[in-house]
Amino acid sequence: MVDRPQLGPTIFVLFGATGDLSKRMVIPAFFQLAQSGLLNSEWMLIGTGRGNVSDDQFRDHVRDVLHQFGVPHDDTDWEAFARRLRFAGGGFTPDNPGTLPAAVRQAREDLHAADAQLVHYLALPPSTFAETTRALGAHDLARGARVVYEKPFGTSQAAFTELDEAVHHVLDEKQIYRIDHFLGKESTQNLHILRFANGMIEGVWNREHVEQVQIDVPETLDIDDRSRFYDATGAVLDMLVTHLFQVAAEIAMEPPQTLGADDLQSARESVIGAFRPLDTADVVLGQYEGYRDVDGVADDSTTETFVAARLWVDTDRWRGVPFLLRTGKMLGVSRQRVSLVFRSPQGPLTDIPPDGAVLTFDLSGDGEIDISMVVKEPGPDDSLSVGHLGLPLDTVPLAHALAPYSRLILDVLHGDRSLFTRPDGLAHVWTVADALLRDPPPAKPYPAGSMGPPEAEDLASPCGWLVTGSPD
Numbered sequence: 363m364v365d366r367p368q369l370g371p372t373i374f375v376l377f378g379a380t381g382d383l384s385k386r387m388v389i390p391a392f393f394q395l396a397q398s399g400l401l402n403s404e405w406m407l408i409g410t411g412r413g414n415v416s417d418d419q420f421r422d423h424v425r426d427v428l429h430q431f432g433v434p435h436d437d438t439d440w441e442a443f444a445r446r447l448r449f450a451g452g453g454f455t456p457d458n459p460g461t462l463p464a465a466v467r468q469a470r471e472d473l474h475a476a477d478a479q480l481v482h483y484l485a486l487p488p489s490t491f492a493e494t495t496r497a498l499g500a501h502d503l504a505r506g507a508r509v510v511y512e513k514p515f516g517t518s519q520a521a522f523t524e525l526d527e528a529v530h531h532v533l534d535e536k537q538i539y540r541i542d543h544f545l546g547k548e549s550t551q552n553l554h555i556l557r558f559a560n561g562m563i564e565g566v567w568n569r570e571h572v573e574q575v576q577i578d579v580p581e582t583l584d585i586d587d588r589s590r591f592y593d594a595t596g597a598v599l600d601m602l603v604t605h606l607f608q609v610a611a612e613i614a615m616e617p618p619q620t621l622g623a624d625d626l627q628s629a630r631e632s633v634i635g636a637f638r639p640l641d642t643a644d645v646v647l648g649q650y651e652g653y654r655d656v657d658g659v660a661d662d663s664t665t666e667t668f669v670a671a672r673l674w675v676d677t678d679r680w681r682g683v684p685f686l687l688r689t690g691k692m693l694g695v696s697r698q699r700v701s702l703v704f705r706s707p708q709g710p711l712t713d714i715p716p717d718g719a720v721l722t723f724d725l726s727g728d729g730e731i732d733i734s735m736v737v738k739e740p741g742p743d744d745s746l747s748v749g750h751l752g753l754p755l756d757t758v759p760l761a762h763a764l765a766p767y768s769r770l771i772l773d774v775l776h777g778d779r780s781l782f783t784r785p786d787g788l789a790h791v792w793t794v795a796d797a798l799l800r801d802p803p804p805a806k807p808y809p810a811g812s813m814g815p816p817e818a819e820d821l822a823s824p825c826g827w828l829v830t831g832s833p834d
């Protein structure tokens with residue numbers, strides 16, 4: 363990132379600026395960028411929404427958000443930031459521009475930058491993506507702009523195709539940034555950096571050496587804050603076909619020619635084409651006991667709050683290696699672990715623990731890479747034991763981790779699409795998930811605080827899931 367050119371003046375339009383995602387992620391991330399001096403000094407953030415919120419009311423909201431989410435700042439930081447906040451209300455549809463076009467014109471004047479880079483961030487319900495894009499075209503706010511779409515970008519093959527066509531009617535692919543914040547995590551980026559920078563890792567990144575891959579994101583979190591959204595979405599759409607598939611693609615991809623944006627994006631998104639459509643016999647769905655009592659959840663809801671799946675990647679590199687994916691709400695622990703479990707060598711040693719040699723990427727927080735290895739148990743005989751080496755990424759010299767949303771927003775400002783998804787990859791995602799979405803197996807009940815339905819354990823045999831309900 364040190365080699366990146368200076369950014370020019372920027373106008374960042376935040377749709378859904380007073381919504382949940384904006385307050386949790388986008389506003390704190392943008393503030394982090396401003397505070398770290400990573401923005402051009404000439405920028406303006408225009409929040410938008412359907413209500414008539416004054417600039418000052420919006421500034422109060424933003425300040426509350428920074429307090430609520432514990433974003434450290436002093437008065438000087440805040441005053442410099444607040445001066446650059448505006449709000450444009452009155453809605454924004456193809457028939458009604460509200461006050462946004464005028465606010466953008468004014469921002470260009472205030473910045474003395476007729477050519478300021480316009481970025482629209484759609485932190486909106488996905489059902490509004492197509493219409494908002496049409497409105498950008500209708501009110502001349504699409505020309506030269508970059509547009510960030512939140513997930514999910516479509517909820518089925520048909521919905522994806524319809525949305526993709528609507529968006530491409532107004533924008534070129536180069537203007538489109540479909541965000542998946544798991545790709546912005548420091549450890550996720552190490553799935554390609556560590557691999558391609560270290561021959562000893564790249565050499566074993568294949569079926570000859572890897573017995574199985576686990577992508578495991580259990581969460582203790584409930585869904586109370588967004589029960590309506592969640593009940594209409596479920597774990598398969600919320601996590602599996604989005605974040606977990608993208609992480610699987612990061613692992614499965616063939617080496618790109620370069621780590622330039624187009625090559626990296628192409629390598630990751632094209633390997634999704636080799637994901638075998640999921641067999642529902644390889645999927646276990648669950649629903650935690652008590653889910654139907656949550657306010658906003660239907661009394662007879664069949665929505666899954668847990669999914670475990672065995673995915674196969676039909677490439678020469680990975681044929682026959684199961685990719686085990688698991689995530690769910692109200693589980694016994696919160697973890698975000700990607701593990702490559704290595705095969706035991708044939709040779710003189712017997713009784714080697716089957717999951718002794720594992721390379722793990724911890725995606726949570728600032729990230730960590732761990733290696734476990736089978737070693738001699740120090741002592742008088744030759745018993746085998748498993749030892750661990752941990753590398754917290756914040757201990758790497760000069761580490762200055764960016765939160766995933768900060769990193770991805772910065773990439774948008776720089777016009778770097780390497781960590782964003784592409785329509786060919788997404789189109790195939792819907793093919794892979796089609797049978798599961800059309801005819802899902804019933805969600806099996808599981809107790810809150812457990813690790814999901816017991817049937818999910820069988821998917822991961824013989825090693826079993828490496829993340830268990832017990833503390834590490």
Ligand SMILES: NC(=O)C1=CN([C@@H]2O[C@H](COP(=O)(O)OP(=O)(O)OC[C@H]3O[C@@H](n4cnc5c(N)ncnc54)[C@H](OP(=O)(O)O)[C@@H]3O)[C@@H](O)[C@H]2O)C=CC1
Pocket residue numbers: 377378379380381382383384386410411412413484485486487488490512513514588
């Ligand atoms: N919340 C989260 O933790 C996460 C959310 N996401 C994604 O981010 C996006 C936004 O999610 P979230 O913030 O939770 O959503 P919200 O339900 O909070 O909606 C965001 C804002 O959108 C506006 N809005 C709501 N309905 C409509 C509508 N029918 N037409 C136009 N504007 C509307 C509202 O602003 P106003 O009333 O001011 O117009 C609202 O504040 C979604 O795509 C979601 O999937 C992704 C990851 C995590």
Ligand SMILES: O=C1O[C@H](COP(=O)(O)O)[C@@H](O)[C@H](O)[C@H]1O
Pocket residue numbers: 581583600601
């Ligand atoms: O997108 C989502 O991600 C979160 C988990 O993300 P993280 O920020 O904790 O890494 C998940 O809880 C949520 O259901 C999902 O919508």
